[in-house]
Amino acid sequence: GDSVTQMEGPVTLSEEAFLTINCTYTATGYPSLFWYVQYPGEGLQLLLKATKADDKGSNKGFEATYRKETTSFHLEKGSVQVSDSAVYFCALTIYNTDKLIFGTGTRLQVFP
Amino acid sequence: DSGVTQTPKHLITATGQRVTLRCSPRSGDLSVYWYQQSLDQGLQFLIQYYNGEERAKGNILERFSAQQFPDLHSELNLSSLELGDSALYFCASSVVPLGTSGFTGELFFGEGSRLTVL
Numbered sequence: 001g002d003s004v005t006q007m008e009g010p011v012t013l014s015e016e017a018f019l020t021i022n023c024t025y026t027a028t029g030y031p032s033l034f035w036y037v038q039y040p041g042e043g044l045q046l047l048l049k050a051t052k053a054d055d056k057g058s059n060k061g062f063e064a065t066y067r068k069e070t071t072s073f074h075l076e077k078g079s080v081q082v083s084d085s086a087v088y089f090c091a092l093t094i095y096n097t098d099k100l101i102f103g104t105g106t107r108l109q110v111f112p
Numbered sequence: 113d114s115g116v117t118q119t120p121k122h123l124i125t126a127t128g129q130r131v132t133l134r135c136s137p138r139s140g141d142l143s144v145y146w147y148q149q150s151l152d153q154g155l156q157f158l159i160q161y162y163n164g165e166e167r168a169k170g171n172i173l174e175r176f177s178a179q180q181f182p183d184l185h186s187e188l189n190l191s192s193l194e195l196g197d198s199a200l201y202f203c204a205s206s207v208v209p210l211g212t213s214g215f216t217g218e219l220f221f222g223e224g225s226r227l228t229v230l
Contacts, residue, residue, distance in 0.1 A: 042223055043114060043221030051217070098160060098211040105154060
């Protein structure tokens with residue numbers, strides 16, 4: 001079935017370090033891919049998205065590229081800040097279905 | 113602020129009891145979704161409504177039920193509560209529902225209702 005697999009956390013980094021959070025997917029149809037972020041005490045909010053292969057989504061310094069050949073959508077940021085500390089969820093939807101499938105989330109902790 | 117309002121923010125109750133969680137979607141959003149977030153199971157989709165009608169069902173237990181009212185607010189009813197029902201329950205909304213060509217992929221989430229069953 002359709003699923004999303006994320007690397008387990010927590011990911012602990014120092015400020016200004018490079019971030020990668022891995023996400024791979026399995027999909028029977030044509031997925032669109034998303035990263036959502038959940039800051040402490042808040043609901044999830046969309047961070048970025050990509051709707052077709054080779055698309056790159058970007059927002060707030062974060063980037064992710066839709067790689068169909070490796071079924072991946074890894075989240076990257078060149079220099080993290082303490083304010084980036086949050087839980088990051090990879091997700092997918094399948095065109096013309098009612099599914100929005102989330103990964104289990106990866107907690108990022110950034111220390112000064 | 114996402115524009116989605118959930119009440120109550122925190123709720124503590126005992127096993128066997130019944131609770132109701134309320135959600136007001138963003139102004140203009142016709143679709144409402146309920147999710148359960150627990151430590152061991154991540155974010156689980158429960159149910160979706162569109163303009164008052166049930167549109168999709170996920171892993172929702174029979175002890176749970178929901179509805180969307182004519183003013184578009186939604187309620188999630190949890191009954192015969194068990195310890196394992198302790199979780200954060202999120203409501204989300206969107207203008208058009210998942211699965212339609214107009215869906216952009218963005219759900220707007222409330223801050224959640226944290227339920228603790230003792």
